[in-house]
Amino acid sequence: MRKSLIGLGVAGVATVALVTGCGSGNDTAGMQHSSTTASTPAAGQQADHNEHDVKFAQEMIQHHQQALDMAKMVPGKSTNAKVLDIAKRIEGAQDPEIKKMTEWLTKWGAAPTSTSMPGMDHGATGSSMPGMMTAEEMNKLQQANGAAFDRAWMEMMIKHHQGAIDMAKTHLEKGSNADSKKLAQEIITAQQAEITEMQGLLKSS
Structure with a gap:
């Protein structure tokens, strides 16, 4: 036991x-x-990003580039100090934004959209994006001068800005990268203010 x-x-x-x-x-x-x-x-x-962040950056680079092409026309065609000032501000804001978005795309391993294309190409290339001018519209603007140019330029830039705002609002819903969504909100705020300013100038002209 x-x-x-x-x-x-x-x-x-x-x-x-x-x-x-x-x-x-x-x-x-x-x-x-x-x-x-x-x-x-x-x-x-x-x-830290999704497919829409890449798409937004690539398309907004091209969209901004056309705005720069339009802004660069102004000094040689307008004597209106207020139109000259708006164009200068657009160029001063959007050129750095193009550089910023290009850096993001490089970091994300995505191919940046070319920023060196002639302005006349943007209509055909970017026709699917809201607010983009066609090649014909850009040609007509190039041929205008003085007060006629100022009016046509502001009307087209209002349309162009509204397209960028629509793109930015869509990105706020679909994007995931915090920096790109912050830029989208900045685009909405700045370009809406410029739209209001140009609408006021058109009414007073």
Whole structure:
């Protein structure tokens, strides 16, 4: 009887050791799993944008470039100080934004849209984007001068700005990158203010 009890005791110790050993193995597996899980946020941080962020940057670069082409026409065709000032501000704001979006696309491994295309090409290339001028409209604007140019330019720029605002509003809904959504909001605010300003000038002219 005594030997049986001793035997049971030894068996119990062996069982405890076996269970402990299994527990230790599970802990190790759990640690490995936790380590893998911990690395996931780092990967998520790299994926700080979605497809719409890329599309927004590529299309807005092209959209901005046409606005720059239009703004650069003004000094040679207008003597209106207020129109000259608006054009200067548009150029001063949108050129840095093009550079910023180009940097994002490079960081994201996406091909930036060319910013060196002649203005006459933008109508055909960007006709699917809201507010883009056609090649014919750009040609007509190029041929105008003085007060006729000022009116045509402001009417076209209002349309162009409204297109950019529509694009930016869509991006606020579909984009995921915080910086690009911040830029979208800045575009909405700045260009809406310029639309209001140009509408006022058209009414007073």
